[in-house]
Amino acid sequence: MHGYGGKLLYVNLTLGEVEKRELTEEFAQKYIGGNGFGARLLYDNVRTGTDPLSPENCLILAPGAFCGTPVPEASKTGFYAKSPLTGAFGEAMAGSSIGAELKFAGYDALLVRGKAKGWSYLWIDDDEVSVRDASGMLGITTSDALEAIREELDDPGVMVACIGPAGENLVKIACIESDFRQFGRTGLGAVMGSKRLKAIAVRGTGDLKLANPKLMEKLLAEWYGTISTHPHAIADIKYGTGEFISTVNEVHGTFPTRNWQDSVFEGHRTIAPQYWVPKYSVKTKACYACIKPCGKVFVIKEGRYAGTVVDGPEFETQYSLGGCVGNPDPEVLAKANELCDELGLDTISAGVAIGWAMECYERGLLTPKDTDGVKLNFGDGDAILKTLELIAYRRGVGDLLADGVREASRRLGRGSEAFAVHVKGLEPPAYDARGLKGMGLAFASSTRGACHLRSCAYAAELSGGWWKFKRVDRLSAGGKAYVATVENVMTLYDIVGICKFSRHFYFVEELPDFFKAVQGFTLKSKELLKLGERAWNLEKAFNVREGLDRRHDTLPPRLMNEPIREGSSKGSVITREELDRMLNDYYAARGWDRNGIPTRAKLEELGLKDIADDLKLG
Numbered sequence: 067m068h069g070y071g072g073k074l075l076y077v078n079l080t081l082g083e084v085e086k087r088e089l090t091e092e093f094a095q096k097y098i099g100g101n102g103f104g105a106r107l108l109y110d111n112v113r114t115g116t117d118p119l120s121p122e123n124c125l126i127l128a129p130g131a132f133c134g135t136p137v138p139e140a141s142k143t144g145f146y147a148k149s150p151l152t153g154a155f156g157e158a159m160a161g162s163s164i165g166a167e168l169k170f171a172g173y174d175a176l177l178v179r180g181k182a183k184g185w186s187y188l189w190i191d192d193d194e195v196s197v198r199d200a201s202g203m204l205g206i207t208t209s210d211a212l213e214a215i216r217e218e219l220d221d222p223g224v225m226v227a228c229i230g231p232a233g234e235n236l237v238k239i240a241c242i243e244s245d246f247r248q249f250g251r252t253g254l255g256a257v258m259g260s261k262r263l264k265a266i267a268v269r270g271t272g273d274l275k276l277a278n279p280k281l282m283e284k285l286l287a288e289w290y291g292t293i294s295t296h297p298h299a300i301a302d303i304k305y306g307t308g309e310f311i312s313t314v315n316e317v318h319g320t321f322p323t324r325n326w327q328d329s330v331f332e333g334h335r336t337i338a339p340q341y342w343v344p345k346y347s348v349k350t351k352a353c354y355a356c357i358k359p360c361g362k363v364f365v366i367k368e369g370r371y372a373g374t375v376v377d378g379p380e381f382e383t384q385y386s387l388g389g390c391v392g393n394p395d396p397e398v399l400a401k402a403n404e405l406c407d408e409l410g411l412d413t414i415s416a417g418v419a420i421g422w423a424m425e426c427y428e429r430g431l432l433t434p435k436d437t438d439g440v441k442l443n444f445g446d447g448d449a450i451l452k453t454l455e456l457i458a459y460r461r462g463v464g465d466l467l468a469d470g471v472r473e474a475s476r477r478l479g480r481g482s483e484a485f486a487v488h489v490k491g492l493e494p495p496a497y498d499a500r501g502l503k504g505m506g507l508a509f510a511s512s513t514r515g516a517c518h519l520r521s522c523a524y525a526a527e528l529s530g531g532w533w534k535f536k537r538v539d540r541l542s543a544g545g546k547a548y549v550a551t552v553e554n555v556m557t558l559y560d561i562v563g564i565c566k567f568s569r570h571f572y573f574v575e576e577l578p579d580f581f582k583a584v585q586g587f588t589l590k591s592k593e594l595l596k597l598g599e600r601a602w603n604l605e606k607a608f609n610v611r612e613g614l615d616r617r618h619d620t621l622p623p624r625l626m627n628e629p630i631r632e633g634s635s636k637g638s639v640i641t642r643e644e645l646d647r648m649l650n651d652y653y654a655a656r657g658w659d660r661n662g663i664p665t666r667a668k669l670e671e672l673g674l675k676d677i678a679d680d681l682k683l684g
Contacts, residue, residue: 067094068277069135069584071172074107075195077188079261080121080180084195089174095587096673098597099131101560103175104146104157105604109677111177114611118150119236119260121181127227127266128175129165130563133355134274135584136282138289139572141165141354142563144249145227150260151238151253151415151470152491154612155513155605158242158249161353161565167225170270178261187215187228187265192272200264205231207408208243215267228265229255230410232458236260237468239415239457239493243407246377247353250412252492252514253470277586285579290357298570299358303350305339306362307567308381310528312338315389318528318540319633320498323389324444325421326487326624329498330633333394333445337384342396351377353565360567364400371397376404379413382518385496386417391424392444402450409458418493419467419474420453422486431480438462487622489516490614500625501635502527504538507546507648510619511553513605521553522566533573541635543644547655554598561597600672603664607677616662619649 067089076085097106104126111124125147132140143165149156168176171192178188187200203211211228227244233255240255241248249255276282293299301309315321315334323331335341343362352359366374379387379399387393387402406413420442426432427442434441438456440463442449456464466474471493475486487494492515499506508521518524526532526548527540533555535548555574559566562577574591581587581594589597609618621640629639653660657668669678 067091068275068586069131070094070274071169071174071272073173075173075176075190077176077178077195077197078180079178079182079186079197079263082197094174094585097601098561099133099174100128100142100144100563101157101557102597102601104128104144105155105601105608107175107177108146108148108155109604109608111179112148116148118148118153118156118257121179121261123148123179123257123260125178125254125257125261125263126175127164127168129169131561132580132584133563134166134169135276136286136355137564137580137584138286138293138355138357139565139568140563141356142560142565144560145242145254147254147257149252149254149491149514150236150256152515154490154515154609154614156252156254156257157514158251158254159519159560160244160247160249161356162225162227162244162247162249163354164225164227164244164266164268165563166354167268167270169274170272171268172270172272176266178263180261182262185262185264187267188263189219190266190268192270203264204234207231208410209408211265215265219267219269221269224267224269226265226267229258230408230458232410233259234264235458235460235468237411237457237460238473239412239419239468239470240410241412243410245354246351246407248407248412250414251517253412253415255410276584278583281579282583285583292571293357293568296571298567302360302567303358305343306360306378306380308339308379308384311381311384312340313528314496317634318501319630319635320501321389322385322494322496322498324392325390325418325425325485326498327425327485328632329501329630329635331389331394333392334389336394337379337388337396337399346396346400356565358567364403366397366400369397371401374401374404376400376407379403382495383413383417386414387450389496390417390421391450393447393450394445395447398447398450402454405451405454409454411454411458414495415470415493416454416457418487419457419471420450422471422474422482423453423463423467424449425485426478426482431478431482432463436463484623487624489621490514490618492516497524497527498630498635499621500630500638500640502540503543503640503644503648504540504546504549506621506625506640506645507549507652508553510621510645510649511549511652513602513609519566520556521549522556522569523549523552525569526552533569541638543640543647546648547651550652550655551595553602554595556598557601558594558598561601596672600674603669603672603674604677606664607669607674607681610663610681616649616660619662621645
């Protein structure tokens with residue numbers, strides 16, 4: 067088949083078995099790749115009630131369908147597993163070269179199950195697949211692991227995905243690092259650690275045959291000019307993903323601050339890229355296949371944090387390790403970002419967890435005795451950096467925070483649950499949904515927990531409209547059923563592997579030509595949306611099978627009980643009635659019942675009759 071490696075790779079670490087299965091044309095056309103492959107393989111291979119940290123859980127690596135082809139901005143690859151943080155569908159995406167490399171080796175997805183006898187890494191060298199000893203790499207950072215594996219294999223071009231100490235210690239907010247990009251969300255680094263799998267290393271020397279190379283040449287000639295001159299691309303290249311921090315903070319008043327107690331951060335200017343890019347950034351870095359590089363390499367050359375080098379901080383990190391913990395110091399921000407990357411921590415979850423702990427400390431619920439003497443005051447840079455290390459190694463208060471704010475608040479109790487900000491156990495990104503109510507619905511409905519990228523509804527909420535949805539009132543609970551459609555669009559992006567920072571020019575209507583050029587598939591825009599809808603319903607079905615329903619599609623108490631205190635969104639809150647209204651409209655738009663369960667009719671419409679049968683739907 068065109069555009070595919072042609073095989074699915076299954077590895078059982080317990081038995082030391084490797085199996086290669088043919089990728090059938092039927093499976094490829096129905097699920098396409100990326101998120102489609104990941105959701106289907108996860109549903110089929112992880113049984114109900116599986117402990118996420120047990121050998122029975124699967125870790126799946128699935129590149130987007132356009133990965134490894136010349137399609138611009140198509141580098142996104144996903145890891146999938148049952149999440150140890152949420153107990154539900156787990157997904158983490160990154161623009162890493164490892165996805166393309168896996169396809170060059172001949173594999174369109176990798177599924178790992180079981181648990182190695184000792185610490186190991188998986189080595190995929192085209193047709194040769196082996197499990198190698200990694201006991202000497204135990205405890206080292208992600209960059210050191212990358213260097214050690216490349217040195218051992220005597221190949222500086224080998225692509226590696228690895229975990230740091232956090233993943234080894236089964237920290238449930240641990241990430242997977244690859245190509246200096248992070249598969250950050252839902253704690254999949256802990257799944258990798260539970261399998262005693264330090265890394266996955268891939269070398270692929272094959273290539274992918276296109277269905278229509280001439281059409282691809284024509285498309286590239288058109289799109290290179292469109293992308294390179296687009297205003298959003300120019301802004302991303304200049305300042306990275308945080309270029310609109312002032313808009314979120316000052317214009318809309320929706321930049322979560324001090325554990326979401328406030329929505330305007332007075333110290334935002336010094337953590338904004340407009341301040342630190344001219345002072346600290348030495349170059350721009352792109353993901354694989356990207357022609358509008360938004361990575362800004364931040365280097366500190368002198369002072370207390372001299373030697374710090376980090377790709378970022380991205381917008382979400384400017385929030386989580388900036389505003390959410392009350393930190394206005396860009397050098398502390400960069401150092402904290404570097405620590406997370408090296409130790410293998412999701413910056414969003416880590417920052418929100420520390421913000422919660424700081425509020426607990428200031429309320430007297432945590433004392434210096436509980437924190438090993440660390441003074442967890444908002445804005446204290448030393449406290450931020452020290453606590454990140456404690457989390458990664460599960461020491462002291464770090465052990466409390468290592469399982470995320472939901473579990474930490476359950477363990478601490480004493481009313482701390484009221485300000486533990488999460489949805490389904492996943493800490494939220496940088497958009498105060500009280501002033502962006504469509505994001506409130508998106509947080510609640512997301513299959514992996516509070517997330518901005520599952521819908522990118524913030525694009526419509528902040529600008530008053532996006533794509534087909536031209537009129538969006540961010541402070542109203544009405545008209546929010548559009549979230550279902552944009553979820554399908556963003557899932558389609560994850561299926562093909564296109565970066566979501568391309569959403570301003572890669573609309574659904576532009577994608578059929580790329581399908582013709584890559585796979586030779588003739589698909590209309592409506593059919594493409596069905597691909598996204600099918601994958602989303604698979605994710606939802608996975609959660610339903612685990613017992614999740616409407617009760618879990620909810621928001622943190624702080625967002626529903628405490629109005630925003632200042633700024634342009636002052637007084638805004640999402641009431642229970644407003645959330646129920648939005649959910650009712652959303653479920654109707656999805657064709658689900660009022661309890662948030664997909665109906666048999668909907669699943670059969672999407673070609674998922676077997677899923678309806680498995681769920682025993684009437």
